[in-house]
Amino acid sequence: MLVTTSSSEFSAPGPRYNRRGPVRWLWSHLRRHVLHLTGFLGGSLIMVVLNSAVPQLTGAAFDAVLGEQGEPASALWLIALTLLAIVSARGLFDLVARLSSEVLAKRLERDTRDELYVSLLGKSQTFHNRQRVGDLMARAANDIRQLSIMVTPGLDLIVDSGLTGLVPFFFIAAIDPRLLLVPCVFAVLFFLALWHYMRRLNPVATRMREQFGDLNAALNEAVRGIEVIKVTAQEGQERRRFRAHARRYRDSFVRNGLVQARYLPTLLFAFAMAGAMWHGLYLHGMGVLTLGDLVAFMGLMSMLGFPTQMSIFTFSLVQIGIASSRRILGVIGAEDELEQRADGHAAPITGEIVFDDVTFGYEEGDPVLRGVSFTVRPGETVAIVGETGSGKSTLTKLVPRIYDITSGRVLVDGVDVRDWDLDSLRSQISTIEQDIVLFSRSVAENIAFSLGQRADREAVVRAAEDAQAAEFVAELDEGYDTVIGERGVTLSGGQRQRLAIARALLTDPAILVLDDSTSAIDSATEDLIQQAIGRILDGRTTLLITHRLSQIRWADKVLLLRRGELVDCGTHDELIERSRLYRRIFAHYDEAGVGDGPVEGAGDGATGGAADGASGAADGADDGPVLAGEQGGRR
Incomplete structure (x- = not known):
């Protein structure tokens, strides 16, 4: 059963994110959490400043011990107490920064996953038809997880590295501005190497995430089709196919590692330390620096090793995070x-449906329906009949606006469906399809799905009884509280369809669509269900797709489709009388044993029509009169 819901509720005003690029989008998420962002950045800055003060105090201690002044004990006590206070404060601010970054990462993960989920709920069916489920799952799970990893440890370490690479410059300048020569040369060379590294890493990281999506899609497809794979003995072929995807993903990881291996910042840092030592000793020899100044300078230079080492790891995480975003x-x-x-437009639906010269195709230039026009009055039951692929199911999906038409108009109560509020429109339409969708939830929750919290247990039980589902539900271990498997795999086809019918009965829709809804139910159960459905047809508009004569007799009129065109319309008896195509369709059903027996009123024409149709199908002359009394039918 498909009880459609609107995406308008999912596009309601909420947090506004800047989607003009991955970096802007991520920043628009992060800046919403001002408190934690401030704690993270502020805590990191203060921690690095305190770290940079340690070499200064160490140098001062050297000068106190080696200085000409006697009794350095008082100075050393002051330095020791100051170091103790700095280390304690550094630990406190480090805790604030780490906690803030962790919370920030988890909230980013939560918010982006929510934004993606809401977006998926709001997308049209056309969009979902083009997607691979496995790839979408990879984006919703692994790619979003990568955003959290990008923040911590990725962004966490980058901020620490960036501040650690910047703050020491101010302390070095405070010792002697001439000492900035070597650090500045190192910084320029380091940023050139980093820019080259990032430029090479970006496409590799993007490709790696895409390969993971392909791998996940292949796995999802194999799991969903495992029964077909086993029945056709194609395990070997699928194993080779999956290995090919896994090999490509592995190769992208290897390429990522090669890019990282060719990035040698530690070599640059080693040269920088040697140059700094030589420059410091030279200035010390000239009497410009004290030994304590030299010790402080080399301590500050050693701090630059942290961003150098971390850049290999952290910028890779950030690039993967940006690729994921x-x-x-x-x-x-x-x-x-x-x-x-x-x-x-939002209003109670009375049930009038008008198709006005409607053309629709899933792909541009390949129409499935062509120039279809008809009118359904409120409360009418209209059967839709046609050969396989004639567009019957597609036609019914245009009423709740699952798809947008290519041209023409679809009107409900005189209002174009494109002008309706989708919530209001879809909540008053229920569709029961042959391919039943059930969720891995309790029986009661599945029946009440379209009403959510508004449905009470008594109404659920009553709907199940009307759909002839109460008997088998009572036999389940926990009755209505029994959790069924994903897509209802623990139930038979007939049981799934009875639950779908109960779900439709519970919504009390103004427009009901039955798409071959009793195909998987035995004859005895079908008779009971047809009685229940027959009761709810009164007073509501019904579109009925079926090949069963017993159900077609419910119809006030029958629409006959052929290759996407509406070729005739009338009652069952009228079409049997005048349309060879209609007779041929029912003769085919009768020969296949899927109908309800010989078609009344056809006489020998049912068989003869099949023979005549076989010879006359090429020229289409067997389609009969076109739409007497209907709006602009196609000829």
Whole structure:
């Protein structure tokens, strides 16, 4: 059963994020959490400043011991107490910074996952038809997890590294500005190497995330189709296919490692330390620096080793995080074919449906429906009949605006469905399909899915009884509280369809669509269900896709589709009388044993129509009169 819901509620005003690029998007998420962002940045800055003061105090201690002044004990006591206070304060601010970064990372992960999920719920069915489920799952799970890792330890270490690479320059300048020569040369060479590294790492990281998405999609496809794989004995082929995806993912990881291996910042730092030592000794020899100044200078220079070492690891995490954010934005920012009006029409539906010269195709230039026009009056039951692939199910999906039409108009109660508020429109339409979608939740929750918390247990039980589902539900271990497997795999096809019918009965829709909804139910159960459905048809508009004569008799009229065109319309008896195509369809069902027996009123024409149709199908002359009394039917 498909009880459609609107995406308008998912596009309601909420946090506004800048989606003009992955970095801007990430920043727009982070800046929402001002307190934790301030704690993270402020705590990191104070911690690095305190760290940089330690070499200064160490140098002062050397000067106190080696100085000409006697009794350095008092100075050393002061330095020791100051160092103790600095180390204690550094630990406190480090704790603040680490806690803030952890909270920031988890909130970023939570917010982006929520944004992606809301976006997916709001996308049109056309969008979802084009996606690979496994790749979407990789983006929703692993890529979003990469954003959290990018913040901590990635961004956490980058901020520490950046501040550690910047703050010591001020302390070095305070000792003697001439000491900045070697650190500045090192900084320029380091940033050139880092820029080259990032430029080479970016495409590799992006490719790595894409390969992971392909790998996950292949795994998901194999798991979903495991029964077909086993029945056709294709385990070997699928294993080779999966290994090929795994090999490509492994190769992208190897390329990432090669890029990192060719980045040699430690070599630059070694030369910088040697140059700094030579320069410091030279100034000390000239009497410009004391020994304590030299010790402090080399201590500050050694602090630059931290950002040098961490850059290999942290910038790789950041590049992977940016690549992941780009993939997530690719889904969130994808154009949605369904434009929704904020002030859309919302009203109770009486049930009138009008198709006015409607053309629709899933792909541009390949129409599935062509120039379809008809009118369904409120409370009418209309059967839709046609050969496989004629567009029957597609036609019904245009009423709740699952897809947007290519041209023409679809009107509900005289209002174009594009002008309706999707919540209001879809909440009053229920569709029961042959392919039933159930969730891994309790039986009661599945029946009440379309109403959520508004459904009470009594209404759920009553709907199950009307759908002839109460008997088998009572036999389950926990009755209505029994959790069924994903997509209802623990139930038979007939049981799944009865739950779907119960779900539709509970919503009390103004428009009901039955798409071959009793195909998986035995004859005895079907008779009971048809009685239940027959009761709810009164007073509501129903579109009925079926090949069963017993159900077609419910219809006030029948629409006959052929290759996406509406070729005739009338009652069952009228079409049997005048349409060879209609007779041929029912003769085919009768021969296949899927109908309800010989078609009344067809006489020998049912068989004869099949023979005649076989010879006349090429020219289409068997389609009968076109739409007497209907709006602009296609000829």
